[in-house]
């Protein structure tokens with residue numbers, strides 16, 4: 001799986017409360033949630049997230065609450081992939097489960113800038129940024145399969161013999 | 165076979181294996197699952213998208229209304245209706261509706277839904293609290309929860325373990341909250357990312373359950389998957405009269421390995437405060453004393469238990485909440501509320517000028533019962549101080565123990581609680 005996109009950068013310890021503030025919980029429509037993605041950090045953020053964005057983050061991205069609305073909102077806002085120095089664990093699972101590819105790649109944050117073009121190869125474990133390659137540990141096969149199916153929901157539907 | 169720690173042992177048992185080691189991914193059978201009124205609606209939506217049908221075992225599912233109770237908006241009310249219907253149709257055995265339970269994590273432990281040695285999955289990040297009873301408990305999101313409701317199973321990566329040992333003599337003014345804030349300040353907000361934290365040492369052995377719950381509750385604030393205290397007599401006496409099922413007590417083997425080990429001498433630790441906007445931005449109270457607060461809040465799954473209300477009442481007895489601030493107190497559960505009434509604590513709090521609200525997450529999630537406006541500052545006994553956590557993005561939250569919050573309410577600014585505690589110079 002190969003993903004290309006334009007970098008939007010955020011810092012360290014971006015928590016799920018700023019990704020989608022508590023007052024929007026209870027909304028289940030992804031596109032509605034997408035309108036508020038990262039609003040807690042800066043109200044201008046939702047406008048900066050366009051289809052085809054790759055979010056590049058620092059350490060501990062997605063820490064805090066287990067709200068799955070966080071990766072759902074980012075995905076609906078157009079984020080194609082998140083590349084970070086490290087992730088908080090519940091967010092990591094949630095992103096994969098909703099079919100939002102996520103890559104832990106060290107050194108990427110200080111190297112890239114807003115607007116850079118980035119390509120991510122999930123199966124071989126390579127991120128290509130302007131003139132440089134970064135290697136990361138490729139995702140285990142069954143996680144790649146979940147991502148290829150577009151998330152755990154479709155994966156389970158397939159297991160149950162239901163149409164996807 | 166190498167020696168295993170308690171986290172590995174529980175995961176080995178849950179996955180039907182003799183031995184597991186960090187980094188492995190296991191397919192584990194869960195003992196219980198829990199979800200609440202805020203993560204429930206998304207869980208049910210995904211459950212249907214997965215093809216719906218029957219849950220794997222209605223006797224092992226606990227549904228608790230706590231985040232927005234009673235409903236404060238039409239959306240919340242509609243979500244409650246959806247969940248009630250699901251509970252009924254699926255025949256789910258354990259359901260705590262408005263007025264029946266309280267904050268999910270408190271209800272889980274207090275009503276005997278957590279046994280040592282169990283694997284418990286909750287659609288809430290503070291599920292890690294049940295580790296205080298020697299269980300492996302961790303939070304997941306809605307999709308994981310939906311899949312677990314269908315299959316009774318979940319994949320988990322066996323975490324490395326971090327050992328945190330506490331030594332020295334615990335001062336009377338110090339609480340589990342101060343210890344965990346101190347620990348997070350030292351280890352950092354991602355210092356235990358993906359790992360299992362195991363709390364040990366004589367200080368922990370001497371700590372009552374309430375304080376242990378607080379410490380396990382906040383393990384996720386260091387990025388941990390769970391925070392475990394190995395069961396002992398304190399655990400067993402808590403479980404007596406609450407748990408009727410048999411359970412296996414598991415403990416770490418001698419020689420078990422840890423990826424990191426920390427040791428903290430608690431003898432001279434001051435009351436601790438976590439400053440905005442990070443839980444690991446921790447200072448001794450003396451460094452932040454004097455900061456004015458517009459609101460003080462005692463409650464939440466971290467510190468809304470009986471001993472928290474007792475210490476708050478001890479501090480507030482004979483004093484009034486400052487005219488420059490307001491104090492909101494929310495008992496963590498109906499049981500805590502009743503017992504606090506019986507002991508006369510609620511009366512002391514009311515007398516001081518506190519507003520008592522019904523058991524619910526309330527202001528902790530920034531949705532109702534004490535939302536902050538821009539520019540306001542709150543000192544709270546909760547577990548997170550992120551931007552906008554309790555309301556406006558331009559508000560600020562300081563985290564502290566109930567004693568510190570109560571003392572700060574009296575003075576209208578952050579205050580060292582030692583001045584108001586009996587028998588302390």
Ligand code: SF4
Nearest residue numbers: 267464465525528529
């Ligand atoms: S009290 Fe706060 S931290 Fe605890 S479950 Fe409720 S919202 Fe979450």
